[in-house]
Amino acid sequence: MRRSVERRRRRGWLGLPGSRLALIHHLTAAFFFASLATALPMFVPAVAAWAGHREFYRETHVITGLIALLVGAASLTGLAGPGASERRAAFLAWAEADAAWMRSWARRLARPAYTGTGPNPGQRVAAAAMAASLVALAASGLVLRFFALFPLWLRTGASLVHTLFFYLLTVLVLAHIALAAITNLRPLPAQDADPRHAGQEG
Numbered sequence: 020m021r022r023s024v025e026r027r028r029r030r031g032w033l034g035l036p037g038s039r040l041a042l043i044h045h046l047t048a049a050f051f052f053a054s055l056a057t058a059l060p061m062f063v064p065a066v067a068a069w070a071g072h073r074e075f076y077r078e079t080h081v082i083t084g085l086i087a088l089l090v091g092a093a094s095l096t097g098l099a100g101p102g103a104s105e106r107r108a109a110f111l112a113w114a115e116a117d118a119a120w121m122r123s124w125a126r127r128l129a130r131p132a133y134t135g136t137g138p139n140p141g142q143r144v145a146a147a148a149m150a151a152s153l154v155a156l157a158a159s160g161l162v163l164r165f166f167a168l169f170p171l172w173l174r175t176g177a178s179l180v181h182t183l184f185f186y187l188l189t190v191l192v193l194a195h196i197a198l199a200a201i202t203n204l205r206p207l208p209a210q211d212a213d214p215r216h217a218g219q220e221g
Contacts, residue, residue: 038100039098039099039100040094040099040100040106043090043091043093043094043098043099044094046090047087047090047091047094048192050083050084050086050087050090051083051084051087051153051188051192053079053083053087054080054083054084054087055189057076057077057079057080057083058076058080058185060072060073060076061073061076061077061080077164080160081160081161081164084153084156084157084160085157087153088153088154088156088157091149091150091153092150094106095107095110105137106137109137109138109143110138110143110146110147112143113140113143117140117143118140120133120139120140120141121140121141121144124141130198145191145194145195148187148191149188149191149192149195152184152187152188152191153188155180155181155184156181156184156185156188158177158180159176159177159178159180159181159184160177160181162174162177163177163178163181
């Protein structure tokens with residue numbers, strides 16, 4: 020039983036890999052990376068010279084970026100399965116214990132144990148920052164896409180916002196992937212990995 024619980028814990032609050040919530044999570048990541056890949060021909064001269072078709076990449080970049088935002092937002096609705104209100108409440112909730120957990124992490128430079136059933140405080144902060152970054156990228160990206168409709172000062176500001184939030188979101192996503200990899204690659208405790216305990220999972 021303990022091994023089963025440990026495996027569920029290590030999968031994180033997304034639950035089983037086949038769940039709708041996990042599917043939405045991975046679709047959001049896929050569209051984000053598609054948007055990132057299609058941005059390269061527009062901003063990296065060497066890639067632009069090799070890829071060509073700048074207009075195609077620009078339109079694909081805009082579409083995949085907007086889809087990433089919409090699909091990510093769907094994780095907080097009933098489309099991701101039951102428990103939408105609980106997920107929203109889990110991300111919005113914040114208590115002194117959460118602040119203490121974050122301070123402990125910052126002080127020790129190591130993630131403390133978390134006994135709750137939902138996302139830990141660090142995951143909630145990261146998710147909020149990612150959501151804000153996607154919204155900022157979408158809004159500034161639309162200004163840059165339909166630049167003729169906006170004054171120069173707004174286009175300049177949108178370009179700065181788009182660049183800054185691109186770097187912020189990229190750092191957050193890479194840190195998220197690194198932490199997920201470290202957590203999932205960490206070996207199970209010896210007691211749980213012992214085949215003699217296999218019959219105790221029920």
